[in-house]
């Protein structure tokens with residue numbers, strides 16, 4: 001039986017799932033989220049690593065150092081290039097950050113905070129959620 005939440009890349013080669021109802025859900029305006037997603041910002045949320053199950057495909061990972069100085073791996077589908085999740089998060093051990101666009105049914109999940117608002121594009125309006133100029137501490 002599949003877990004509560006199922007997710008996949010744009011071409012369907014990479015699939016993963018988890019049961020945890022996300023609580024840390026962020027609209028992130030950091031430079032990496034912008035560049036890596038190709039959009040104005042990215043919405044992603046935290047899932048415990050031990051609940052995160054890769055069920056098909058082999059995501060490729062790219063290691064980098066975030067604005068915070070912490071290292072992490074950004075994982076994407078090597079076939080279609082879709083950004084999927086971040087792992088090996090030095091700043092958040094034991095968690096995986098999943099991009100909302102990966103979800104098969106993202107409807108029930110919305111941002112609880114906005115971060116790196118110092119990098120938000122001028123034409124974007126702030127949501128009615130807590131605002132953080134950089135990473136919340």
Ligand SMILES: [Zn+2]
Pocket residue numbers: 009010011012013014077078079080081082
């Ligand atoms: Zn793909």
Ligand SMILES: [Zn+2]
Pocket residue numbers: 028029030031032033034042116
């Ligand atoms: Zn970001």
